[in-house]
Amino acid sequence: MPRASILLLALLAGCAFGRQDVNEPILAADLRAFAPGKTSAAEVVAKLGAPTEVVQLGRRSAYRYDATRTKSTVLFLGIVNFANQDARQDRVWLFFDDKDVLLHYGATLSTQRTQYALPWEDVHEAEDHAARDAARAESGR
């Protein structure tokens, strides 16, 4: 019986990797073209396309653009599984005044930091982030 169970568990063991991308990554170069006090909402939409969300803030408004990358790792061991999911976004919020002129924008570009890992592994160290950020900047994406 123990031999059969061990053999069965060995046959059931396996692993899986999955990657899911939602929307195109946001380009830093596109954002650098936007000038608060000058750029209009129409110019932003012409450059980035339709926003994911528009929020009314009284007479003002805010547009959200985002792209999400998710990397999943699963280790199957029969009736017990070990799974890790890592998701990071490129995300930009642009705030417009009552005349649809850009007031401020804030950006987080971190899809490149997403990693495959098992749940007991520590990822997202500062040095690793810096290397991945530099590689992205170098690639122009």
Added chain:
Amino acid sequence: MSRAVRSLGAALLLAALPACVTGSYDRVHLQEPVREADLAGLVPGVAALGDCLQRLGAPWRVLEYDVDQDGNSGAALLWTWRDAAGWGVKAEYGDDTVSGSLSYDAVAAEQPACVLWFDHRLVLQRWRFGTAGDLLPRRQRPAPFADAAEPAR
């Protein structure tokens, strides 16, 4: 019942078990965390929205806040993230006519968050750490649709 038959039965049961009851140890990393140190230097009453966006990056969500009768509004900006691990159990049953599942996910129970509130001039009023469920409005009603031919009720 012979020992070989019992062993085979146990092995088959073990093989079928993953389809109905599974345990899992899950870890989830979602988004970049905001730490109290990141907020150092952002003084309420002084820091502008642009300063906060430059320091913290883009929030997860932006919400309308403190709208007055003239249509002026402040804003509440929410950052949320998660780096948590925990055990979960999932039980499933299904045949041609009935199916069902039950799961418990300890990881998803609470999600840390930080909210910054801005006044009508978009100057920082205050900030607070907590869980997303505590910091966000409990319930949001849809805005009434106003038709030009039929005044909103």
